[in-house]
Amino acid sequence: MQQKNKVLPIRVSLIRRKFSDYKVDSIIFFNMNNIRYFSGFTGSDGVLIINCGTAILLVDGRYSAQAALEVIDMQIIEYKDKIQGITQTIKDYNLKNIGFEADFLTVEMYNQLTKCLPNEVFVPLADELRLIRARKDETEIALMKKAAEISSAAILSLIAQIKPGCTEKELALQLELNARKSGADQLAFEAIVAAGANSALPHARPTDKKIKKGNLIVIDFGVKCKGYCSDETCTIAFGELTDKQKNAYQTVQNAHDRAIAIIKANISASAVDICARDALGEKYRRYFVHGTGHGIGLEVHEAPRLASNSKDILDAQMVVTVEPGLYFPGLWGIRIEDTVLVKENGCEKITKMDKDLVIIE
Amino acid sequence: MQQKNKVLPIRVSLIRRKFSDYKVDSIIFFNMNNIRYFSGFTGSDGVLIINCGTAILLVDGRYSAQAALEVIDMQIIEYKDKIQGITQTIKDYNLKNIGFEADFLTVEMYNQLTKCLPNEVFVPLADELRLIRARKDETEIALMKKAAEISSAAILSLIAQIKPGCTEKELALQLELNARKSGADQLAFEAIVAAGANSALPHARPTDKKIKKGNLIVIDFGVKCKGYCSDETCTIAFGELTDKQKNAYQTVQNAHDRAIAIIKANISASAVDICARDALGEKYRRYFVHGTGHGIGLEVHEAPRLASNSKDILDAQMVVTVEPGLYFPGLWGIRIEDTVLVKENGCEKITKMDKDLVIIE
Structure with missing residues (x-):
């Protein structure tokens, strides 16, 4: 009060x-x-x-x-x-x-x-x-950091819990359970756990499909703490990947890292999107079928918008996601996402997971 | 397909x-x-x-x-x-x-x-x-019955799981777990588990408050199956109730039963609301602070609206809730809700729990 x-x-x-x-x-x-x-x-x-x-x-x-x-x-x-x-x-x-x-x-x-x-x-x-809610005050930032901490920990725990034969739905439920047991008030959005061909759908819903060796698994997850959302995505490999998949992963990770590296106050949101797209290169760019990111706060998607046609300018205390991805319909997909707090001379990641490729056996 | x-x-x-x-x-x-x-x-x-x-x-x-x-x-x-x-x-x-x-x-x-x-x-x-989605076809009715079956069973299981010292949040999570393990795709809305004074808030959110002897507990829950929602509320007693509480419970149950008894095709939605309000009587009516019910389908709240100022007419194959309640701010509340399928000459309850007062020790 x-x-x-x-x-x-x-x-x-x-x-x-x-x-x-x-x-x-x-x-x-x-x-x-x-x-x-x-x-x-x-x-x-x-x-x-x-x-x-x-x-x-x-x-x-x-x-x-x-x-x-x-x-x-x-x-x-x-x-x-x-x-x-x-x-x-x-x-x-x-x-x-x-x-x-x-x-x-x-x-x-x-x-x-x-x-x-x-x-x-x-x-x-x-x-x-x-943009009235775009610049977050200290109270809001503290809640968003808490939400991010809970959801990062929930994903990390889940990765240790994945076993062959688990279904996407079972993993999504386990993910939610991990988060709610750590104090999440509710989910920020329906958890995405998408394996194999489902990972090629940017907004996949968990199905009864079982995880198999050779699958890429996209996990896109966020929770709410007192109304404030978190949002993070990792893509992990269940068993060895093909060279093409490994190369695509590194390309997405590079695009993600480079986009985050240029974020600071007074940069245009479109520049961040263009940076990620450029980093994907001619070979991959057309498989990146959505914007690079979005503001987040009381809503999981709010202003500003990080897209090529966005007119928004980033400012200190804005909180935005950076989430490049590649999607090969019918085959597989990769997305890597962090949420960052914009500062005067850079930005601070508030989601916590390391994004180097994790291969589980 | x-x-x-x-x-x-x-x-x-x-x-x-x-x-x-x-x-x-x-x-x-x-x-x-x-x-x-x-x-x-x-x-x-x-x-x-x-x-x-x-x-x-x-x-x-x-x-x-x-x-x-x-x-x-x-x-x-x-x-x-x-x-x-x-x-x-x-x-x-x-x-x-x-x-x-x-x-x-x-x-x-x-x-x-x-x-x-x-x-x-x-x-x-x-x-x-x-009203374009108000009359449900057989495919929709089957999904809504499945959703209702899952959520009723989840509430019934939860009642057996309540122990002194459980918090509202823990029970809400358990309720969701019960439902998701039985095949619910997702929740239709954030589960309400509201005990003691929280039960006096019609749209309470689960808190860290522990369940205590003498509490009334309002459980309002619904799930989705392939997009289609269920919605059911029961109010249970944890330990003995006062005579006033028992009397209020019987009054709400009577209002609920009488409203359901008059539902059939071609009756006005406002008549159902007025019937419930009349059954509450002069003494209680002013503590019933919301409409009697609403249509349900792909959205948990959709047309028609069962309220005194509604102009909707019920029709066969509409699916609506009936949910009278009494709320005494700062003290306690009671709500009893079923979802029914309107038929030519009556209606069919599709939520499954018996609504006689359950007292758990």
């Missing part, structure tokens, strides 16, 4: 300072991760209105008791109907120029709101709000 | 028959659950365009291989930029009146699309699409 007292009002006051740039007297938030960021409320439904002098959290009956426990320094209003609750609050506070998350609010909700409030001006904010 | 061949084209043809009512020549889907429903694609990002003659799934590079494995009878297009991909496809097929999910598409995406396609008419569809 003491931490909330210090940190959350700072976040609220930082967004208020932008009101004049955005030409608004208030911003209405619907994205539950943004609402959590400003208020501390962890429920799955609600609305937050921040105006110049007050912040008001609107929740339905399911969440009144929880909001009262979690939220301080904000007014809490219970609504029966969300649109009515928002309308009444906007009228009560006489708000006239209301910013909103244009990349979150649906067309339907927007139409309903503007119908109920025909004289108020709704100001779409999209790019303006993209 | 054979099942897909039969079921998915029927779903696509049913939505096409609505095109003239909606005055559209195509519908563009962004909601991944709707996309899965029509195409079988289980990825986390993509766009589906259904026009009069064709269905086109658009995915990015991460999902091309997966889409090719999962989707048949549809064209698959890989995009680098989503808006560009959609724009090009709409032009290629010469689509002019394009329906879209107004309660899913964001204002930002809508603005981008209409800017790229200034001469096309975008038709917002909200109420029109609300």
Whole structure:
């Protein structure tokens, strides 16, 4: 509770300072991760209105008791109907120029709101709000380091637990168990344990397929600690690899290392992506079918975006992933991922596993 | 694959028959659950365009291989930029009146699309699409019954595993383990195991709090089988209850039983809610702070909505939950929930646990 007292009002006051740039007297938030960021409320439904002098959290009956426990320094209003609750609050506070998350609010909700409030001006904010959570404060970094420590340890334990005949699903469950026993609140996303041909699917789901000698196994895993995510991927070999696989592994590792080596404040996110792609070289580049990385925090994928067409600029205290991969459909795939904290003159890896090739027998 | 061949084209043809009512020549889907429903694609990002003659799934590079494995009878297009991909496809097929999910598409995406396609008419569809997945076919019902069977058995096993001193988190983990070992693909939502004062929070998260004698324990749990969810809640007593608690339990159980007893095709969803509320009586009604239930399927909460202000009418083959509860903030809470399949002249419980009060010592 003491931490909330210090940190959350700072976040609220930082967004208020932008009101004049955005030409608004208030911003209405619907994205539950943004609402959590400003208020501390962890429920799955609600609305937050921040105006110049007050912040008001609107929740339905399911969440009144929880909001009262979690939220301080904000007014809490219970609504029966969300649109009515928002309308009444906007009228009560006489708000006239209301910013909103244009990349979150649906067309339907927007139409309903503007119908109920025909004289108020709704100001779409999209790019303006993209990076509001991107630079992490000390509280957030500490939670993300804890999450990363738990998930790295869980993967490391799992590697010692792999036996021939285990299925992907069994390993995914064991991985989760390892993490939850070490204090993970929940998974950041469904664990990926993908062996053999499944490793060629970037977003594979664990199946009942048994691990066999000669398989590459992609393990992509993250947990949450008090809402904050970790994200790390390693690819291990079960038995000896072919020369082609070994060469591909070294190429991905090199791309991963080189991309991390150039990360620091004020570098463009696209430069990191291009660096990884260049390191893969002409021979492999076309098998790298996704962006190089993404911001991470309360969401496992959030701004900035590390891709060739990204316009984001990295800044100190951003936390981003670096995850080049190669995918040969029907055959096998490799991905190596770390999460790093951007600093003024470089970056700090917060995921803990060494990424040299591990061959288990 | 054979099942897909039969079921998915029927779903696509049913939505096409609505095109003239909606005055559209195509519908563009962004909601991944709707996309899965029509195409079988289980990825986390993509766009589906259904026009009069064709269905086109658009995915990015991460999902091309997966889409090719999962989707048949549809064209698959890989995009680098989503808006560009959609724009090009709409032009290629010469689509002019394009329906879209107004309660899913964001204002930002809508603005981008209409800017790229200034001469096309975008038709917002909200109420029109609300119930498209509500009536389940045999394939879906079989998966939901399997999910319900697994989660009911997992709760039943857990009840035998509760010991004094266990924490809520430990029990939630054990519950998940029970379910995953019996074949659950994943959880439908984060398991709720809420004891003592936490049981008064309808959406409590498991904590490190230890179970004590005299606690009421709310266990709200569901799993997914091939994407389809189950949802069931029981409230058990750890040690003897007070007379007030026993009386409240019987009242909730009565409300639950009476609401289920009136469910059948063509009854209004609000009538079910009102029935449950009436059964709670004047004394308790104000402590029931949420709706009586919700539809369930690929999403754990989907249409119809069983609430006093709902305009939905129940129909045969809908699957809905019935979950009255009483919550006394700071003290204790009770919720009892079953999932039922609506039939012409009644309904069939698909969750399996008996809901008489269980007292464990």
